[in-house]
Amino acid sequence: MDYRNKLVLAPMVRVGTLPLRLLAAQYGADITYGEEIIDHKMLRCERRINELIGSTDFVEKGTQSVVFRTCDEEKDRVVFQIGTSDAVRALTAAQLVCNDVAAIDINMGCPKSFSLSGGMGAALLSKPELIHDILTTLRRNLNTPVTCKIRLLKSPHDTVELARQIEKTGVSALAVHGRKVPDRPRDPAKWNEITDVVSALSIPVIANGDVFEYDDFERIKSATGASSVMVARGALWNASIFSPEGKVSHEAVKTEYIRKCILWDNDLKSTKHTIKEMIMHYSCLELPEGKAVNKSESMADLAELYGQKEYYQLVKQGFFDACR
Numbered sequence: 031m032d033y034r035n036k037l038v039l040a041p042m043v044r045v046g047t048l049p050l051r052l053l054a055a056q057y058g059a060d061i062t063y064g065e066e067i068i069d070h071k072m073l074r075c076e077r078r079i080n081e082l083i084g085s086t087d088f089v090e091k092g093t094q095s096v097v098f099r100t101c102d103e104e105k106d107r108v109v110f111q112i113g114t115s116d117a118v119r120a121l122t123a124a125q126l127v128c129n130d131v132a133a134i135d136i137n138m139g140c141p142k143s144f145s146l147s148g149g150m151g152a153a154l155l156s157k158p159e160l161i162h163d164i165l166t167t168l169r170r171n172l173n174t175p176v177t178c179k180i181r182l183l184k185s186p187h188d189t190v191e192l193a194r195q196i197e198k199t200g201v202s203a204l205a206v207h208g209r210k211v212p213d214r215p216r217d218p219a220k221w222n223e224i225t226d227v228v229s230a231l232s233i234p235v236i237a238n239g240d241v242f243e244y245d246d247f248e249r250i251k252s253a254t255g256a257s258s259v260m261v262a263r264g265a266l267w268n269a270s271i272f273s274p275e276g277k278v279s280h281e282a283v284k285t286e287y288i289r290k291c292i293l294w295d296n297d298l299k300s301t302k303h304t305i306k307e308m309i310m311h312y313s314c315l316e317l318p319e320g321k322a323v324n325k326s327e328s329m330a331d332l333a334e335l336y337g338q339k340e341y342y343q344l345v346k347q348g349f350f351d352a353c354r
């Protein structure tokens with residue numbers, strides 16, 4: 031996969047499932063990351079082809095719980111992100127999915143206590159030997175490109191040193207979120223510290239942090255020198271941020287998102303969570319739309335709420351081709 035000059039949908043837990051990835055791609059995203067999936071969870075899964083809807087699913091054995099769903103349409107651009115603290119577990123999880131995705135990424139930036147206490151996410155940033163072990167194990171044993179995503183370290187010098195060590199493992203690209211571990215999302219991303227990494231490496235660096243408008247893609251590129259840019263919240267709030275023609279209305283994006291959730295039988299909890307995040311950014315959950323989403327108990331309820339009852343029925347009757 032080529033990582034230069036790309037617009038990238040960031041990994042987002044509970045949000046970055048197939049419908050949002052396809053939506054972002056429809057509007058212009060070149061590469062779309064899935065939500066982080068913990069290696070332990072993936073190891074409990076088996077691969078199943080879902081003939082009915084045309085997806086490839088990784089389902090927790092003995093259950094109907096879909097942990098990761100993908101489809102042929104996104105095979106050349108979807109990145110599977112793993113949360114891990116162990117090279118062998120990461121490799122086993124990656125081997126299960128690597129023929130169905132474009133690349134494997136390791137999350138080295140999550141600051142949540144769940145990740146840190148399990149030695150995953152940002153906990154890896156202080157363990158360069160473990161980083162080396164995980165990345166070289168994946169690189170040696172997979173034909174799929176391997177990347178990772180980090181946060182900034184305490185000093186620019188430390189970040190650059192770590193980035194250089196990561197580059198030596200042979201990864202195809204490095205995504206850098208321009209915040210430090212204690213920083214909160216409202217703290218401004220430090221684009222200048224991403225610049226230091228870009229200057230020090232030869233592999234593509236994907237710059238991430240505080241891109242909210244299409245014009246920000248150019249701004250962060252010229253500020254950092256990175257040719258590829260990753261966006262999380264800006265895409266969650268309006269996935270058409272990737273469109274060079276400008277954003278389409280928030281209402282249109284929500285409706286299109288719901289249609290994709292219906293078509294791909296997205297998990298109801300994830301659908302409700304994502305649509306609530308979209309609503310909360312522009313409005314509030316106490317207004318009628320938010321209350322109705324909260325109350326909805328099925329995809330049929332959401333379909334009705336967003337004026338997609340007929341579409342829902344067509345999908346349920348199996349007219350998938352007509353609905354795509």
Ligand SMILES: Cc1cc2nc3c(=O)[nH]c(=O)nc-3n(C[C@H](O)[C@H](O)[C@H](O)COP(=O)(O)O)c2cc1C
Pocket residue numbers: 040041042043045064065066111137138139140179207219238239240241260261262263264
């Ligand atoms: C809802 C949400 C979920 C996230 N989940 C992940 C994740 O699974 N893996 C990861 O590496 N980063 C995750 N992040 C961090 C983003 O990928 C990104 O690095 C961060 O939000 C900064 O980008 P932004 O300023 O464009 O939002 C998440 C962020 C948000 C808002």
